[in-house]
Amino acid sequence: MASHDSSYVPGSAVEKWLDERLPVIRWSKTHLLDFPTPKNLNYWWTFGGILAVMLVVQIITGIILAMHYTPNVAMAFDSVEHIRRDVNGGRIIQAVHAVGASMFFFAVYVHIFRGLFFGSYKAPREILWILGVLIFVLMMATAFMGYVLPWGQMSFWAATVITNIFAAIPVVGTPVLELLRGGFAVDNATLNRFFSLHYLLPFVIAAVVVLHIWALHVPGNNNPTGVDVKSSRDTLPFHPYFTMKDLFAILVFMIPFAWFVFFAPDLLGHPDNYVMANSQVTPAHIVPEWYFLPFYAILRAIDFNILFIDSKLGGVIFFAGSILVLFFVPWLDTSKVRSGTFRPMFKWFYALFVVNFVLLAYLGASPADANVLGLSVADFSKVCTAYYFLYFFVVLPVLGRIETPKPLPASISESVLGQPAAAE
Amino acid sequence: MATETKAHEGAPDTGRRDFLYVAAGAVGAVGVAGAAWPLINQMNPDASVLALASIEFDLASIEEGQSVTIKWRGLPVFVRHRTGAEIDEAKAVPLTDLKDPESDEQRTKPGHEQWLIMIANCTHLGCVPVGESGDFDGWFCPCHGSHYDSAGRIRKGPAPKNLVLPPYTFISDTKVQIG
Numbered sequence: 001m002a003s004h005d006s007s008y009v010p011g012s013a014v015e016k017w018l019d020e021r022l023p024v025i026r027w028s029k030t031h032l033l034d035f036p037t038p039k040n041l042n043y044w045w046t047f048g049g050i051l052a053v054m055l056v057v058q059i060i061t062g063i064i065l066a067m068h069y070t071p072n073v074a075m076a077f078d079s080v081e082h083i084r085r086d087v088n089g090g091r092i093i094q095a096v097h098a099v100g101a102s103m104f105f106f107a108v109y110v111h112i113f114r115g116l117f118f119g120s121y122k123a124p125r126e127i128l129w130i131l132g133v134l135i136f137v138l139m140m141a142t143a144f145m146g147y148v149l150p151w152g153q154m155s156f157w158a159a160t161v162i163t164n165i166f167a168a169i170p171v172v173g174t175p176v177l178e179l180l181r182g183g184f185a186v187d188n189a190t191l192n193r194f195f196s197l198h199y200l201l202p203f204v205i206a207a208v209v210v211l212h213i214w215a216l217h218v219p220g221n222n223n224p225t226g227v228d229v230k231s232s233r234d235t236l237p238f239h240p241y242f243t244m245k246d247l248f249a250i251l252v253f254m255i256p257f258a259w260f261v262f263f264a265p266d267l268l269g270h271p272d273n274y275v276m277a278n279s280q281v282t283p284a285h286i287v288p289e290w291y292f293l294p295f296y297a298i299l300r301a302i303d304f305n306i307l308f309i310d311s312k313l314g315g316v317i318f319f320a321g322s323i324l325v326l327f328f329v330p331w332l333d334t335s336k337v338r339s340g341t342f343r344p345m346f347k348w349f350y351a352l353f354v355v356n357f358v359l360l361a362y363l364g365a366s367p368a369d370a371n372v373l374g375l376s377v378a379d380f381s382k383v384c385t386a387y388y389f390l391y392f393f394v395v396l397p398v399l400g401r402i403e404t405p406k407p408l409p410a411s412i413s414e415s416v417l418g419q420p421a422a423a424e
Numbered sequence: 425m426a427t428e429t430k431a432h433e434g435a436p437d438t439g440r441r442d443f444l445y446v447a448a449g450a451v452g453a454v455g456v457a458g459a460a461w462p463l464i465n466q467m468n469p470d471a472s473v474l475a476l477a478s479i480e481f482d483l484a485s486i487e488e489g490q491s492v493t494i495k496w497r498g499l500p501v502f503v504r505h506r507t508g509a510e511i512d513e514a515k516a517v518p519l520t521d522l523k524d525p526e527s528d529e530q531r532t533k534p535g536h537e538q539w540l541i542m543i544a545n546c547t548h549l550g551c552v553p554v555g556e557s558g559d560f561d562g563w564f565c566p567c568h569g570s571h572y573d574s575a576g577r578i579r580k581g582p583a584p585k586n587l588v589l590p591p592y593t594f595i596s597d598t599k600v601q602i603g
Binding site for chain 2: 183184279312
């Protein structure tokens with residue numbers, strides 16, 4: 001696993017004794033302190049560290065909330081209010097967990113879009129990227145089940161709509177739906193199992209994060225130039241250079257996080273979730289949490305039958321496809337140049353992809369029968385869904401063949417310091 | 425035994441060894457699947473959920489033009505006492521206009537055409553549509569904009585099917601058994 005030699009020298013007899021039995025200090029020094037890291041990493045690269053912190057924040061606050069929460073349809077809603085009103089400091093702990101989910105997703109989107117721009121998914125980092133997408137999928141499952149637990153109206157109808165997605169699967173759809181819900185409708189059995197799984201999945205995520213970091217430490221970090229590390233002149237040890245940079249970024253990230261927690265803990269939520277779940281009435285305008293909106297817009301965009309595939313199954317196929325396509329990006333992008341900085345055409349298509357993604361989120365939040373910029377939400381969503389898929393299936397494969405990239409710097413060191421002096 | 429002598433002669437019987445290897449693996453796989461099934465099956469609807477599978481409901485108190493929502497197997501069910509105009513409107517629609525063609529007779533029981541009894545979950549993603557609204561004098565689903573007519577048939581929007589009819593029978597003129 002160590003791609004470079006360890007510089008660890010046990011300082012005492014005890015350390016030497018331990019090192020011969022379990023070289024955990026040696027391992028930590030190699031991978032957590034000395035790890036050679038490209039010296040040109042910018043602040044977009046700090047989001048990995050931010051995400052690790054967010055996972056820990058969510059696990060700690062979550063374990064605490066589970067000490068006071070009751071996963072039963074009669075008591076769940078009240079137990080969350082109990083946490084917010086009665087439990088010592090519960091108002092803040094519950095808000096950190098709820099706002100934390102949003103901050104977590106914000107950070108993961110930045111992290112993913114950074115990877116998409118700088119080509120961090122390209123060889124030899126395909127497995128690293130795939131594990132990342134897997135973490136993203138697990139995060140979505142965890143966040144969805146967590147959102148059901150307060151058992152408000154939005155919780156209940158999110159559970160109903162999302163489990164219903166599985167009913168679109170031909171033949172086995174309905175049995176699978178009943179298996180997931182543990183009944184014919186979302187009810188106590190559903191709430192109970194979602195609580196159990198919501199507690200489990202973060203630890204699965206933590207395990208995949210370990211693999212993700214392992215896969216990172218084999219080839220080492222990508223960097224803003226996308227040029228491989230060529231010598232030790234291109235790198236700096238992870239500690240203290242990047243531990244400090246990450247720490248600074250984490251502290252800056254905590255400022256808006258704290259603002260939401262202290263001053264607007266419900267700003268990102270929906271008032272309807274303060275009405276207890278009612279299986280007889282659907283709220284007039286149901287929307288998912290903001291971090292699911294782009295994918296929700298894609299699900300909703302398919303309101304027409306495609307040959308023998310009805311609109312419902314079609315929507316589900318595009319919805320699932322919009323996430324699954326990420327697994328194949330390393331092979332869809334044919335350009336040998338990693339960093340978007342050196343790809344004059346890619347830059348514009350990428351920028352449009354980011355705008356398109358934000359637009360999809362906006363459309364996902366709009367009522368089904370509204371108009372946006374003179375187009376109906378339904379038509380606008382179709383256009384944006386089309387570009388989302390065109391980017392992956394047409395733009396990335398074709399650009400690699402027709403684009404002339406700008407000249408790459410000879411090394412990371414040169415890109416930072418300019419051309420080497422004649423003396424070298 | 426022949427095989428034993430053969431083994432002793434230093435030529436192991438690989439055919440026998442492979443067979444044992446595959447057979448042991450196959451038995452192991454069946455065993456794991458058998459042990460896993462109850463662990464998955466426990467998630468299916470339990471006995472207490474299945475026990476609620478049949479209910480009786482008295483229609484007498486529902487006036488013409490009124491609808492109520494009742495609960496059957498945890499699902500909301502619309503019971504609507506349709507007006508003559510609604511029935512005529514539903515019957516006048518040519519089947520070719522429908523996404524999921526069903527005549528009004530197929531949607532109701534003979535002699536009880538005024539009663540429309542349907543599971544109240546939109547066939548798209550399961551929201552409860554709003555009554556007496558939409559473009560077809562029936563139901564409108566606020567989630568993704570599906571319109572149903574006065575017989576609960578899908579007319580417009582992403583839902584693929586008509587609102588589902590639960591199995592039910594009239595046990596008297598004013599009493600139905602659902603399930």
